[in-house]
């Protein structure tokens with residue numbers, strides 16, 4: 001997509017997200033807080049479905065992974081040992097002409113001269129290191145002794161709790177600890193909607209293993225993660241695997257893959273899968289003085305486990321899901337005239353609302369009562385939306401725009417008025433094809449459960 005078309009496409013997506021309650025700018029009525037976003041009633045469902053499916057695939061469907069939920073406030077010694085206090089920074093420069101603060105890699109270069117991407121200015125400051133961590137103070141004393149940090153990644157609490165979790169879970173290597181939660185980075189330039197935010201969520205797995213298993217598990221987890229994205233509706237041909245070259249990799253990593261997605265604004269990272277060796281556990285063992293070794297009973301060997309880490313961004317994946325699902329096609333309006341339809345073609349598994357239920361007419365009491373019976377039947381099993389207002393075509397369109405995969409309509413045939421054989425059947429409409437099938441109410445639960453699993 002050329003830059004102008006990409007920007008127009010993103011504008012449509014951002015506008016739909018606001019209009020239909022996916023994502024709002026944080027503190028909007030006060031002018032907005034840069035790099036922070038609030039998820040609305042539909043967005044929060046999408047985000048939850050994504051996190052639940054990650055948890056299902058990475059924890060519940062496996063024997064070798066357990067979960068945890070760590071604190072956001074982090075002891076400064078944890079982040080000193082991990083290298084974040086000393087080195088978690090981006091090189092930053094200022095443009096003296098337009099006063100923009102920029103990351104060094106955002107500068108453009110023309111005829112070998114670096115320029116500001118905003119104003120083209122060449123009067124730039126020297127690069128200086130800018131630490132991305134948010135510092136805060138615990139308790140009343142705002143001095144050195146009270147410093148704590150908002151975690152810049154969820155991973156460190158997993159490493160710090162490694163020994164406790166090993167003991168309580170009684171797992172043997174290889175095994176993993178998974179976590180989903182907030183992370184904070186004072187990004188110099190938040191941009192591309194939610195793509196680079198200052199507050200975001202991560203879904204991370206630290207998979208501990210013997211040293212000789214590390215490289216093989218790096219390949220294994222790369223493939224598992226690609227399978228995950230396909231299972232949530234991101235096709236393989238829109239995903240790119242980049243083997244991160246030696247010079248760009250953290251010094252302790254023996255191999256890293258970036259899984260990237262074709263966003264409208266370019267191919268960008270969704271997730272990193274990194275073989276981090278024994279770096280983190282070794283650092284924490286050294287700094288805390290507490291043993292983080294593992295005793296292999298079969299080999300009668302004590303050693304610090306190595307780790308492979310698939311680390312994905314929740315917000316980036318939500319954005320990829322919306323970008324992937326967004327489509328415009330043609331559908332007939334009430335009078336049969338073709339009009340443009342905006343539709344989000346989410347995989348039913350992650351769609352915010354699974355099914356909408358409509359009585360054909362809201363002033364026909366038997367239709368309304370039957371529709372409400374169906375809602376009661378399905379509601380314990382999936383998120384259902386009941387809507388009786390407006391023409392049926394409009395009601396379908398409203399659901400198409402938020403990606404609801406199925407719509408059930410209760411009509412006069414349901415009441416057996418035209419043909420007694422059709423009593424207690426409804427129409428089931430599929431969002432993408434707009435095709436309708438006649439289905440028995442008693443079959444609905446099983447049929448829908450199979451399609452959204």
Ligand code: GAP
Pocket residue numbers: 152153154155185187194195196197198200201202204269270271272309311312313314315316
């Ligand atoms: N524990 C490893 C780690 O944090 P990372 O590559 O810095 O690695 C992992 O982050 C993932 O977290 C990224 O692939 C991305 O999806 C997400 N992420 C990182 N910074 C982000 C930001 N500023 N806004 C949104 N998501 C971000």
